[in-house]
């Protein structure tokens with residue numbers, strides 16, 4: 001192995017940095033390399049700079065990755081660490097997701113200021129979330145609640161909650177765990193009732209196709225089960241793309257080469273929802289997810305997507 005350090009691209013949020021540092025630690029352990037062999041390069045993305053608007057309205061996916069991908073493509077970075085959930089379904093030519101860390105908890109955490117559980121909130125209480133999926137699922141379970149847009153980094157959202165801008169918020173349990181905020185959630189939501197976003201809780205690494213030095217480095221920490229589960233969930237998302245303002249949930253689990261997937265689409269007001277379940281071989285993960293996406297589209301009918309667009 002050459003002695004030139006690997007340049008790791010990441011966003012600068014505390015969560016992004018925690019993920020980059022976890023990846024570096026795993027690579028150091030897997031290869032017996034010193035920390036000096038890795039240089040963490042912090043980049044600001046459009047998604048970090050625009051904090052006052054709903055991301056779905058300003059273009060959705062790609063906002064957190066464009067600047068980083070440009071530097072990967074040009075060779076300024078060797079690889080980048082991302083939340084798989086934030087990755088567009090299509091990557092720029094020449095780049096691929098070359099490794100996945102073992103998945104963290106996929107569930108959503110509920111954080112109530114005065115009451116611990118979502119179903120205990122008083123009628124008309126305010127819940128802050130920027131996620132279309134969380135907003136729709138909340139409305140489905142509790143049509144009486146007042147859902148408001150809550151954006152920004154985890155600490156920003158928790159500060160908004162503490163200052164009384166909302167009575168409750170929801171965040172990925174995985175992110176809170178990575179930040180060491182284990183005592184923040186007041187309820188962990190059951191994925192059967194509150195299914196996670198496709199790829200939630202999974203850290204991925206993006207790099208150049210054909211970069212053998214980086215490829216060899218990353219192969220040692222790749223988790224096959226996470227890779228298959230995320231491939232299926234991203235396949236589901238890809239088959240539903242073009243409807244990026246649709247609330248979408250999807251979760252795959254893999255055991256012994258067999259994959260089980262459950263997906264859901266909702267109207268933003270939560271009044272309509274369709275579900276799909278499928279099982280198959282983990283080796284066909286992406287195709288299984290895509291087929292599930294086409295099938296749920298069929299089930300919902302064209303009127304479903306046109307009803308609020």
Ligand SMILES: NCc1[nH]cc(CCC(=O)O)c1CC(=O)O
Nearest residue numbers: 083085171172174175200201202
């Ligand atoms: N877009 C924000 C984002 N992207 C990934 C995570 C959490 C970590 C993960 O899902 O791996 C979060 C924050 C949240 O949803 O609370």
